[in-house]
Amino acid sequence: MTALPRLFRTASFRLAAAFALIFAVSALILGGVVYWTTHAALEQQMNSRIMADLDRLRGEFQAGGRAQLAAEVRRTAGRPGALHELVADAGGAILAGDMTTVPQPGWSTIEPHRMPSDESELVGIRTLTVRLPDGTLLAVGDDLEWIEDADEAIFHAFSVAVLVTLGLGIAGGALLSVAFLQRVDAISRTAEAIIAGDLASRIPVRGTGDDLDRLSDTLNRMLGRIADLMEGLRQVSNDIAHDLRTPLARLRQRLERVRTTAASTDDYAVAVDAALAETDTLLETFAALLRIAQIEGGARPPVRDPVELHAIVETVVEAFTPSAEEEGKILVSPPLDPAVVAGDRELLTQMLVNLVENAIRHTPAGTRIEVALTVGSGVARLTIADDGPGVPAEERGRIFRRFYRLERSRTTDGSGLGLSLVKAIADRHEATVSVTDNGPGLRVSLDFNLRDGASARPAGECPPVTTQHSR
Numbered sequence: 001m002t003a004l005p006r007l008f009r010t011a012s013f014r015l016a017a018a019f020a021l022i023f024a025v026s027a028l029i030l031g032g033v034v035y036w037t038t039h040a041a042l043e044q045q046m047n048s049r050i051m052a053d054l055d056r057l058r059g060e061f062q063a064g065g066r067a068q069l070a071a072e073v074r075r076t077a078g079r080p081g082a083l084h085e086l087v088a089d090a091g092g093a094i095l096a097g098d099m100t101t102v103p104q105p106g107w108s109t110i111e112p113h114r115m116p117s118d119e120s121e122l123v124g125i126r127t128l129t130v131r132l133p134d135g136t137l138l139a140v141g142d143d144l145e146w147i148e149d150a151d152e153a154i155f156h157a158f159s160v161a162v163l164v165t166l167g168l169g170i171a172g173g174a175l176l177s178v179a180f181l182q183r184v185d186a187i188s189r190t191a192e193a194i195i196a197g198d199l200a201s202r203i204p205v206r207g208t209g210d211d212l213d214r215l216s217d218t219l220n221r222m223l224g225r226i227a228d229l230m231e232g233l234r235q236v237s238n239d240i241a242h243d244l245r246t247p248l249a250r251l252r253q254r255l256e257r258v259r260t261t262a263a264s265t266d267d268y269a270v271a272v273d274a275a276l277a278e279t280d281t282l283l284e285t286f287a288a289l290l291r292i293a294q295i296e297g298g299a300r301p302p303v304r305d306p307v308e309l310h311a312i313v314e315t316v317v318e319a320f321t322p323s324a325e326e327e328g329k330i331l332v333s334p335p336l337d338p339a340v341v342a343g344d345r346e347l348l349t350q351m352l353v354n355l356v357e358n359a360i361r362h363t364p365a366g367t368r369i370e371v372a373l374t375v376g377s378g379v380a381r382l383t384i385a386d387d388g389p390g391v392p393a394e395e396r397g398r399i400f401r402r403f404y405r406l407e408r409s410r411t412t413d414g415s416g417l418g419l420s421l422v423k424a425i426a427d428r429h430e431a432t433v434s435v436t437d438n439g440p441g442l443r444v445s446l447d448f449n450l451r452d453g454a455s456a457r458p459a460g461e462c463p464p465v466t467t468q469h470s471r
Contacts, residue, residue: 020169031158070096090135328365339380363388387441
């Protein structure tokens, strides 16, 4: 498709052309109104002039008869700015005046003809003719030329205005279309680059804040999200291949060993139990992956019920306190600020369970773990802090990745999916997650926007919490 047809097909060109056409039609209508209004006003002014002069000449006739009237007409004939006048007898013979034609009584228009005073010019005359008491015909007229000149000037002015409007409209539409096509081409080039595999390409934004800039910004954010998802998919694929290969290989080795070394039914039973335990771990891992995918992909309809976050904290802390004490750790919760957030009670409970369980699992005996909830400036902050060994600063940004585990945690039970599920649930609730140093230890904070106008009020009982490992 050539550039010119593309130019004419753009919405900006068509819109500019449509507005130019509308303006041109409006100018034509306005020109017609001005033309007829001005023409009527000039004719009215001409008629008033003619009647005033006719009354003056009648006065001359009344004062001195036909002879004085004819003398007055001869005296004023040909003066600059004077009207055309004519006196004729009852038979139509011209006695005085500069008209060559005797018009009929009443208003009439003498067709353009050459005047004795100027043989080079053709003029039309608007006349009023009356018959005086003695039968004399008296006619007074005025040139139509100046009205015609005014009409012509108005016509030319509005014609030029319409042509200029159309020209500017088309030129403006073409310029807008060129700019529009350049930006559309930029979007197309970016899309083609992404199709070719360059997921880092982005649509250029001019910073003008116009519609195309806002569209480009939205598309760039969408492309960023797609790139993140693709990177996450690649990471998950790699992590699944790496982290699940070990338990699968271990399961296969056990089965091979029992096949070659088992000497009794009891040996087979022990091997089967071990294989079942390993299989259960794999199934739990896949179930966690599926749950994360469902939450991130929106397969589960979002729930926006009022949830008492402080009640969830109390229930989870109470449920995990015995488990923490068994491992020689202290799980406490200071007085909680009442906070009602909009969300899914089950997912929020699972999120806190994973955080508390993670803190218990990856800290040594004697660690103090504190779960706090504070409210301020319309934000409810849920904090899980411990005074254990913590996480190196360079590692904190990775702990929410699927299957990611610190080297010292490789020997600890778990799949490395618990915090990934926490991040997915937090994102689902538009909560901000931050990981900082607790000096010593680790502090995980989640900031929730409080529901508009919400207050601490009954919202149903918190679901029961079990202390089974969720990862």
